[in-house]
Amino acid sequence: MVDWEERQKEYWDFIAKRREKDYFSDFGPPHYSLMLPPVVKDNYGKWKYHEVVKCGVLKHVSESGDVVYSIRAVTPRLLSIQTIRDFCDIADKYCDGYIRWTTRNNVEFLVTDESKIDPLINDLKAMKPAYPVGGTHDAVTGKYALSNIVHTQGWVHCHTPAIDASGIVKAVMDELFEYFEEMKLPALCRISLACCANMCGAVHASDIAIVGIHRAPPLIDDDGVRRMCELPSTVASCPNAAIKMKPKEKTVEVDSEKCMFCGNCYTMCPGMPMFDPENDGTAIMVAGKISAARSDPALSKVVVPWIPNEPPRWPKVVDAVKKILEAWASDAKKHERIAEWVERIGWEKFFEKTGLEFTQHLINDYNRTPYIYAQLRASTNFRW
């Protein structure tokens, strides 16, 4: 059993030491034990098993016999303080003032009394906007719902995006909402979105990844380069050695034959913008996975090279994601994720079954990743 008093004493001693300095800084996050509901602290490390009560509601049972129900509601990640306060009202009413978020931007309410579940869900639905519960899976029965789409900032707040993030997520989730509300997929399916190749969301090991790409080289602002950029590091930022120094003019030039539009130079140098509203757009990648279950983790692969930006509801992106999801869902065996399904049927059949077109863009010619990577073990699936 964890000695919570000792751990909290360590924390407060640390804080006290930090307060001794002239400027109170570097004190880190609050100790987690200050944020845990009593049922969690009492049963910490003692959980025995869990069941799925219904889509969006988990039941965890402890060795002590204690039970906790978790009610999981989806959020768009971007939240107003008004909504956070509304969530707090619900947590005060039902959860003794405790609340948590998941890695995939869901909010969770933990209750010990089963009779609170439905009233709590109704209160979430009565919010504006309504906050629906769902997105869970039950491996025991082999029923899986679609969980929330993790995503980046997009046009809401980022300076390098090729696409918006929140708007595409909203449009895709609206269209696939039945799979969120009901556990009717054959296996886990994690969808993620990154609004440029920087991938601050690291979506590169997702069942379906929606990725913003540029398609035209930087439109160099020579004056900007001179004012804001260090030339050697701008040149060095290019993975394909496409940037050359023009020392006389104190600027750079880009060899369009070599540029693959990764945008790394713009990250390094504000004088290298590469936004083309008509040519930026979305690539779709599939068949990545992170869990070790049944097969090794896998990187996602590009299956749609480019779809133009069509705000506000991105119909072609939505259509492509849905097509992939439904082709897989109708053909996969129980527990078979997209990566495993493709492994069984083959890529040639993937393109046949999804109706996606195979083009030259899908054949890898980015040769920076060393060949040796394939011989390192990128998996915990080994025998002792």
Place this chain on the structure above:
Amino acid sequence: MSETPMLDELEKGPFPSFVTEIKKAGETKEAARDLLRLLERSYKDKKTHWKHGGIVAVKGYGGGVIGRYCDLPDEFPAVAHFHTVRINQPTSKFYTTKSLRAICDIWEKRGSGITNFHGSTGDFVLLGTFTEELQPLRDDLAELDPPFDIGGSGSDLRTPSACIGPARCEWACYDTLDVCYEMTKEYQMPLHRPMWPYKFKIKCSGCPNDCVAAKARSDFAIIGTWRDDIKIDQNEVKEYAKIMDIQAEVVDLCPTGCMSWDGSTLSIDNANCVRCMHCINKMPKALAPGDDRGATVLIGAKAPMLDGSTIGWVFLPFVKLERPYDELKETLDNLWEWWDEEGKFRERVGELIWRKGVREVLKVLDIEPSPYMVSSPRNNPFMFFDKSELIHSDYIKELERRGIKLKGEE
């Protein structure tokens, strides 16, 4: 007529709308109203209206605050500055409503009223404020009880994050919350002061299911595992047999074929088990990870920039994770020292390992090479040999006489 007809389209449909959220914040904050109008412009123009960074900071910290300026400040003055502030989340994202309400009150006073719960790395993100509000905002958060501190950004240790672990999961093979918190506390200096070649991420997952996606998203992924036998409750297996086809759904899906089921007893050849978790996921009441628990550390995961996407590869096959986690700290200290010394500007640790060779990092950190680290041995015969590995032959002596320096020679 609405000022934002395109965004209004995104209030339709069953998924909760971020547009409605921005409008809610806009009930009290001009910045949120301008953000909405600016975003409508982006929707019309099909491009971002945010400019490249710009250095902003708070006293004593080099990171955690990201400068953001709009390219149309005259039209949208309330978002002329719209800086991001990353706040280190409580581990595993548990909160009291008391803390959350206090944060909301501060953010109402100091910023746009818009947040991200949470950013990809794990911090919660306060989205949009003016430069002059940054220091007061930090100071207000530091005065809370308990206090909240700024997270990482730039070339520093990014805010570590953890799965829910022993707080509410039966599969946690180590105390993910404690390891994550203790590493965060120990390394406040590199977390708040960007001084490395590039960013470095630590993530803690309690089992190979990896709910925080550490294997793909962190330079240093601590993945819970065990070394002894899977625990079996045969009575519970029999109960599951009533509701599932154990042969088809468990035994036949085992990646190594190490299980058998005769209709009443489930047997596991544990020497052949790779701990993939499928059978345990399927039968949580009947099967559980063994008792000799710890973690495997994978290194080098990152997104495609610059040498291509990776999933981390085995670096420390097994670490017993016991407080105060000295082995972990020693490894991190040594790894960072090497990377800081050898790494090029914007070179992630995994890319440095590729450039220098795995052998280099093993030698520096005094880690024993093992077959756990490879999917296969090398498929070419070009190997480095140190002078110490060579027979001191006449040939070598001749090389020495000619002043040729051999590999590994001081």
